Amino acid sequence: MTDTSEQTGDALRLRGICKTFGGVRALDDVSFDVARGEVHCLAGENGCGKSTLIKIVTGVYTPEAGAEMTYFGERLDGITPNVARARGIAVIWQDLALFPHMTVAENIAFDEMVGPLPRLTRPGQSRGRAGEVLRRLGVTLDLDAPLNSLPIAQRQIVAIARALMGDARLIFMDEPTASLTQSETDGLLEIVRGLSADGVAVVFVSHRLAEVLEIASRVTVLRDGKLVGVYPTEGMTQARLGHLMTGTELEQAVTARDRSAAPPVLEVQGLSRAGEFHDVSLTIREGEVLGLTGLIGAGRTELAHALIGMRRPESGRVLLNGREIRPRSIRDAIREGIAYVSEDRLSLGLIQPQSISDNTSISVLDRLLNGMGLISSGQKTDLVQHWIEELAVKIGTPDDAVSTLSGGNQQRVVLAKWLATEPRLLILDSPTVGVDVGARAGIFRIVRQLADQGLAILLISDEVTEVLHNADRVLHMRDGRLRAEHDPRATSVDMLEAEIYA
């Protein structure tokens, strides 16, 4: 990795960048520098201006007068997306902007196909060059496989290869790890290090602060469109970075309490399913938050699926409030009082174009019927109003589409939808994937509040810090078995991580 002290000059140098959209100041006099071959992190909450800044550098937006932009010492004026790409500035968007039905090679070489004049293609040559780029990255992928046959992590690599195909010297990565597992993330970070060693500057945008501190040499923090500062990552802590990003002190402390006296809500006894989880026994008590962490493939999600009837355990028993249950479908599980908030909430958990009110009430429509068997609008309004207040969702009116809400507020609507089923056990599977730090704190405040009201909560997460700070007890799962139980007050993030990655 290039040390900032060894830098031979800046790849990118921005001064006085301002941009206003319809009266809203998205960027206010922002400066931003990236050294050659540096891995630089751009941090800030959603809406802080990160995306606007990226779009200005890549020519999607034009900055207001007075801006000064230089790229490897040359002025960048009147830049367009095509010019930016031609000069080696590439962006890997969060949605990757790839073509699912094209092959890997066609995706990597696609930008050669765009140009002012139509030309004949040379598929053989393009394919060869695509192969070379993959070799340079040190990965092997089937060049002729259609992209939609690859898992997300490999599509990410295709997107990086595509950027390199255009001889990128500066690559922006917008939340590249949001949908990757820990091991996939490690692989990606390794590739980013390799790029940096090759002299390619990488600007990394991520909500996972641990990752930011691991990969970047410097971090630029934006808040509300203003530059907070540029900091070396050495000596920076997650808590301090979170504070810089949000401007408020975040609860980063262990919140565990002893709930061993409370009556158990969920008791799992010797639950097994071949190849997925083995002899799992655990108890969650009333008002308790039980954290479940471990590596990818440890069997956490599979276990959760068994509790909600999406998989049939082969042996063992599940007791809810002392009574044995055997849910055969999610509908059964809901009836028994189990709610499961899945990993991919934003696409699977919400119907984006529909109203907040419809989304909140969809899980309990059969409880809102009037005497004639039709949906009672009065009862529906009451229910929606109740949960909006309870979870402090910031909305215009309940009739607005869910898609108009911010990520953190959408998250609350998902919770509201499940809480409306009046569950006794709430399973949260990776509840903060793709959610920024400020909104994360908000979600965990709600989790704590729900626990205080007596709900039993199973919190599943990759992120050790998150589990340690928000659970009352933490279980470590590995290869389908529960390996250890920890009291968050008696362990630390480092100790737990050492155990998990051992």
Place this chain on the structure above:
Amino acid sequence: MRSLVAANRIEARLGVVLLLMVIGLSLTTDTFLTLANLTSLLNNNAVNLIWAVGLLVVLIAGGIDISFAVAASVVQYVAVYCFEALGGGNWVIGFLVCGALGIGLGLINAALIHGFRIISIVITIATFNAYFGLLMFFSGGRFIYDLPDWWTDRIFIFEHQSASGVWSELTLAVGVMAGCVIATWLLIRRTTIGRQLYAFGDNPEGARRAGVNIALMQAIAFGWMGLMAGIGGLMQVNIVKEVVPNALYGRELEVLAAVVLGGARLGGGKGTVLGCIFGVMFVAITQNGLNLLGISPFAFQMIIGAAILIAISSSNISLDLPGRARKGPAPETETAS
């Protein structure tokens, strides 16, 4: 090679089905596998295939066009007046006039779709009705038989008389069809424009961000469709020797069925010329085979409907069959722990 077959599964499967049909019909009838029958199959389906490759380009670009068959009728009528005004015309003028008229009608679709950001099915249903209504209104439903000789004279590009005295021949339309097929293949497979069309159909936002000119893509896709509609209209007159306002009405669905059977994806980004050819052949041979077997022609649409259902649903099922190294996006239950 294996991945080539994997990437073109629908085409490969349809090819096998076609082969079985040909073998079956050759064994059960003594008229199917004759030069006379095969050439007449080609003659009768040349126009359909010309339209099919045009429609293929629109489907690849993520659109759909319902209006092209009616547009071809409009081109025929307007062309009659143009040729009169141009002193009779000839084949060169014919191609220029019909091609230009077709492109014009296609560009109207493209402009409406792009200009108002309305999905293509809505726009082309509207233009389908508008074109047809205008045509019926101004033509008064009249047939035209008084056409220039060059237009209606038969031109054979292949002739053969068998020992028993049966003539087999291929008409000019088949030659034109071959030209259209090759030109479309070159456009979509071997030019940068073609790759952009696929990309635009596959992921419009991704294509836009990559710098693809969206308006141009719509214009090329619908312009190409229009060009094929115009050329198809021109050749249709050469075959039937008359211009009838409602003769082509309804043909759009037959062609659409063939193209979809051939593996073109209605969502865009997928489809091949080979699949398109196979799709048209499947529809043609089915119809021809039912005729030769003496089965009621009403069975035809039933079979086409069933074939589409089987083709579409089996292409989804096959994703989960073993033997494929990598499956599509993992189903929800398999996503990590």
